[in-house]
Every structure is written in C-alpha cells, then in structure tokens.
Amino acid sequence: MSSLTTTTTSATPRRAALADPGYQAFVILRAGFTVAPILFGLDKFANLLVDWPTYLAPWIDDIVPGSAQAAMYAVGVVEILAGLVVALAPRFGGWLVAGWLAGIIVNLLTIPGHYDIALRDFGLLLGAVALARLAQRYRGPRQQR
Numbered sequence: 001m002s003s004l005t006t007t008t009t010s011a012t013p014r015r016a017a018l019a020d021p022g023y024q025a026f027v028i029l030r031a032g033f034t035v036a037p038i039l040f041g042l043d044k045f046a047n048l049l050v051d052w053p054t055y056l057a058p059w060i061d062d063i064v065p066g067s068a069q070a071a072m073y074a075v076g077v078v079e080i081l082a083g084l085v086v087a088l089a090p091r092f093g094g095w096l097v098a099g100w101l102a103g104i105i106v107n108l109l110t111i112p113g114h115y116d117i118a119l120r121d122f123g124l125l126l127g128a129v130a131l132a133r134l135a136q137r138y139r140g141p142r143q144q145r
Contacts, residue, residue, distance in 0.1 A: 017138075026134035030090050033097050033131055037083035044076025055117075057110040086131070091139060094132025101125040 017023045043049045052075075053061075053068035064071045082100055086093030101121050108118035 022134065023138050026090075026131070026138045029094075029127060029131040029134065030086060033090075033094065033128055034083050034087040037079040037086070037097065041076040041079030041081075041083065044072045044079065047072075055108070055111070055114070057107045059110060060107055090131055090135035092132075094128050094130075094135055098125050098128035098132065101128060 040049075044052050047053075052072040056068045056071055061068045061071065064074075078100065082093065082097050085096055101124055105118045105121050105125065108114040108121065
C-alpha cells in the first residue's frame with residue numbers, strides 16, 4: 001500500500017504542472033523548437049520543401065567557401081544540432097535558436113523580396129526567447145535546489 005501512495009503522491013505534482021498554462025506553453029514551444037529545426041536542417045540536404053540555396057544572400061555566398069548548396073549543408077548541421085540542444089537543454093537552446101534566427105533575419109533582409117520571411121522569422125525569434133525564459137521558470141527539480 002505504501003508504494004501505491006508514493007506513486008500517487010509523485011504523480012500529483014506532474015498532473016498539476018500539466019494543468020499549468022505556462023508549463024503547457026513551455027512544452028509546446030520546446031517540442032516545436034526541437035522538431036522544426038531538425039526537420040528544416042534535414043531538408044537542407046534534400047531541398048524537398050524549397051530550393052534552400054536561393055535563401056542565401058549573395059554577399060554571404062561570396063564569403064563562404066564552396067557553393068551555396070555546400071553552405072546549406074553546414075546550415076543544416078547547425079539547425080539539427082540546435083534542435084537537439086533545445087531538446088536537451090532548453091534554457092540554453094532557446095537562446096541559441098534565437099541567435100541563429102537573428103542571423104537568418106540579417107541574411108534575409110539583404111535579399112530583396114524576402115522581407116516577409118524575415119518578419120516571420122522575427123516572430124519565431126520571439127518564440128525562441130519565450131522558450132528560453134519559460135525554461136528558466138520550469139527547469140527540472142534537480143536544478144531547482
């Protein structure tokens with residue numbers, strides 16, 4: 001009977017956390033900023049969603065060695081790693097993704113006709129900052145001590 005009581009008691013705070021709208025927002029953002037960068041990162045190798053090299057500003061393409069597609073391979077690796085960091089350490093990963101998005105925004109603002117995508121990515125940057133802040137609030141019990 002004691003183990004049943006312990007199980008019920010340990011599950012109660014978990015249920016309470018899941019009922020908290022702030023915690024729900026944290027879980028949604030964490031899942032989104034884990035999955036999206038990984039999927040977009042993987043797509044940099046396949047170009048199924050879009051022709052990714054067209055989103056690289058010419059001045060950046062002139063700086064980086066190799067082709068624009070080779071640069072997109074590197075971008076894909078960074079995005080996959082960023083998604084994994086969000087999954088494992090969202091307090092740091094949220095800031096990492098926000099910084100990465102800031103770089104993407106600068107890149108897009110220098111390509112005429114891509115301002116709408118830059119604005120969308122600014123909204124994503126705000127979401128990544130919100131994730132980092134919520135992760136600070138909802139960090140695991142081991143870290144709260």
